[in-house]
Each structure stands twice: as C-alpha cells, then as structure tokens.
Amino acid sequence: MSDAYNYLNTYTKNTSHHYAINTTAHQSDFKRTKNTMATYLITGASRGLGLSLATILTSKPDLKVGLVFITSRNTSTPKITELVEKTSGRVVPVQLDPSDPQSLKAAVEFVESQVQGSGLDVLVNNAGVQRFTNGKVGDMSSTDLTEVLYTNVTLAHLVTSAFLPLLRQGKRKIIANISSTVGSIALAPGFARYPAHSYKISKTATNMLTMQYALDYKDEGFSVFAISPGWLRTDLGGPNADLSVETGAKEVLRYLKEAGPDFNGRFLNILVPGWENAPGPNQYDGKDAPW
Numbered sequence: 573m574s575d576a577y578n579y580l581n582t583y584t585k586n587t588s589h590h591y592a593i594n595t596t597a598h599q600s601d602f603k604r605t606k607n608t609m610a611t612y613l614i615t616g617a618s619r620g621l622g623l624s625l626a627t628i629l630t631s632k633p634d635l636k637v638g639l640v641f642i643t644s645r646n647t648s649t650p651k652i653t654e655l656v657e658k659t660s661g662r663v664v665p666v667q668l669d670p671s672d673p674q675s676l677k678a679a680v681e682f683v684e685s686q687v688q689g690s691g692l693d694v695l696v697n698n699a700g701v702q703r704f705t706n707g708k709v710g711d712m713s714s715t716d717l718t719e720v721l722y723t724n725v726t727l728a729h730l731v732t733s734a735f736l737p738l739l740r741q742g743k744r745k746i747i748a749n750i751s752s753t754v755g756s757i758a759l760a761p762g763f764a765r766y767p768a769h770s771y772k773i774s775k776t777a778t779n780m781l782t783m784q785y786a787l788d789y790k791d792e793g794f795s796v797f798a799i800s801p802g803w804l805r806t807d808l809g810g811p812n813a814d815l816s817v818e819t820g821a822k823e824v825l826r827y828l829k830e831a832g833p834d835f836n837g838r839f840l841n842i843l844v845p846g847w848e849n850a851p852g853p854n855q856y857d858g859k860d861a862p863w
C-alpha cells in the first residue's frame with residue numbers, strides 16, 4: 573500500500589451534508605506525502621464527465637494524486653456513494669450549489685478544513701447545462717439564454733473566485749474550464765446546424781472568462797485554460813455522440829497532469845487517434861482549438 577492510500581481512510585457524513593474525514597490515524601502519512609500529491613476539485617461530478625474524471629483519477633495508485641473533491645448539488649446519490657466507498661475516502665464529496673452563497677462558503681470552508689494548509693492544486697469547472705432551440709437563433713428563449721449563461725459562465729466564475737484563496741496556497745495553481753469547440757467563433761459555420769444556440773454562446777463566454785482569469789492571475793503563477801473534451805456519450809452529449817465518456821475524460825486528465833505555465837490562456841482540444849482529420853465538424857487532433 574502506498575502512503576497515499578494509507579492516509580485515505582474512513583469518512584462520516586455530518587449534519588451539513590459534508591463528509592468529515594477521520595485523519596487521526598494517518599496524520600503522519602499525510603504530512604509525509606502532502607507536499608508531493610496534488611489535490612483536485614471537480615464541479616458537476618454527480619454523473620457524466622465529472623464523475624468519470626474522478627473515477628479514472630483515483631482508479632490506480634498514484635502518488636501524484638491526493639484528495640479528489642467532487643462537488644454536486646446532491647451528494648447522496650448511488651453513483652457518488654459507490655465511488656467514495658470504492659476509493660476508501662480518497663474521493664471526497666462536497667455538497668455545493670454554487671448559486672447559493674451559503675453553500676459556496678460552506679464548501680470552501682469544508683475543503684479548507686480537509687487540506688490542512690496545503691491548499692488546492694487543480695480546479696476543474698465542469699458543471700454545465702445545454703438547451704436546444706426549437707428553430708433558429710431568433711427563436712431562442714430569453715429564459716434559455718439567461719439560465720444557460722448563468723450556469724455555464726456565472727457559476728463557473730463564482731466557484732473560481734471563491735476557491736482562489738485555496739488555489740493560491742496550492743502548488744500547481746491550475747484552473748481548467750470545460751468548454752467546447754461548439755463555442756469557437758472560428759468553427760461556428762461547421763456547427764451551424766446544431767440547434768443549441770444558448771449553449772454555444774455560453775461556451776464562447778466560457779472561453780473569454782478563461783482568458784480574463786489567465787491574464788489577471790498569470791503573474792501569481794496560475795495556469796488557466798479552456799479544454800474541449802470531445803463530443804461524449806453523457807446525458808448532455810446524448811447516445812449518438814462520437815466518443816465514450818472515458819475517452820474524453822482520459823484525455824482531459826492527460827492535459828491536467830501535464831499542465832504548467834505554458835497552458836495559460838489556451839483553448840485545448842483532445843487527441844483521439846483516427847479522429848485527427850475526421851469528416852464533419854468534430855476533429856480530435858490534440859491541437860489548440862481556434863477561438
């Protein structure tokens with residue numbers, strides 16, 4: 573057993589729906605390893621890409637991966653419970669509704685209490701929602717536009733802003749915003765027939781949010797980038813999507829592990845052999861996507 577696994581232990585649910593980790597038995601292991609292991613926080617991890625990222629991240633012993641905090645509005649789901657149990661507490665669920673300031677504050681305080689002064693290394697803003705327009709962009713409802721922008725952009729900003737102090741204390745200072753090539757203005761003509769207007773607009777805004785953080789926090793050593801995970805078979809992507817969720821998640825994780833200062837302010841696309849020059853709007857060539 574590695575030190576990483578020795579220190580991972582039992583957790584008990586407390587009244588505020590957070591899970592308190594009993595670190596007493598393994599404090600010394602944690603102190604020995606916490607300087608080398610990176611802590612992650614992934615939003616929207618109840619299902620889909622977020623859940624897959626956490627599952628793969630913790631599926632093998634890896635001394636570079638420490639605690640993986642997964643946030644969800646509801647942490648009492650069978651999938652989350654199963655993952656937490658399977659990983660012996662290495663995956664830590666955090667109840668978070670980022671639209672509720674109290675929930676956000678409590679989530680930050682909870683994570684702070686768990687990392688014991690070593691901060692947070694990697695934040696993945698993954699939570700997202702998609703709506704379809706019945707018709708052309710002129711038929712897009714204001715409700716759809718407002719709600720999708722709020723969830724995909726405003727909430728990602730609120731989460732990032734709230735966790736900045738903990739990220740500052742972290743060693744890696746990585747912020748990855750899960751975007752999509754459907755938000756690329758340059759690629760927009762190729763996606764013209766995809767009727768998710770509000771979603772496309774929101775991902776363009778996600779990219780600009782990413783760039784604003786990249787510019788403003790570069791000097792503090794942050795690396796903030798957007799990444800398109802591919803069209804994946806999830807609830808959001810649907811059953812006809814190009815790739816399994818695991819394929820997209822593994823690629824996102826490859827980038828997260830490699831990420832350094834040279835990733836700051838970039839919009840990355842995954843690499844899937846055989847898809848580099850695929851016909852149609854989606855190519856997965858591992859190059860920076862055009863803005």
Ligand SMILES: NC(=O)c1ccc[n+]([C@@H]2O[C@H](COP(=O)([O-])OP(=O)(O)OC[C@H]3O[C@@H](n4cnc5c(N)ncnc54)[C@H](OP(=O)(O)O)[C@@H]3O)[C@@H](O)[C@H]2O)c1
Pocket residue numbers: 615616617618619620621622644645646668669670697698699700701723727750751752753800801802803804805806807808809810813
């Ligand atoms: N799937 C694709 O083909 C694809 C392609 C490109 C980019 N992406 C991006 O990848 C990310 C994950 O997508 P996915 O395919 O995994 O979607 P998904 O399976 O539908 O999961 C979406 C996740 O976001 C959470 N979420 C949605 N609205 C939220 C809100 N208002 N507050 C907090 N959490 C909220 C959901 O939580 P609940 O369970 O509580 O609803 C869920 O955990 C999104 O940002 C998406 O835009 C996906």
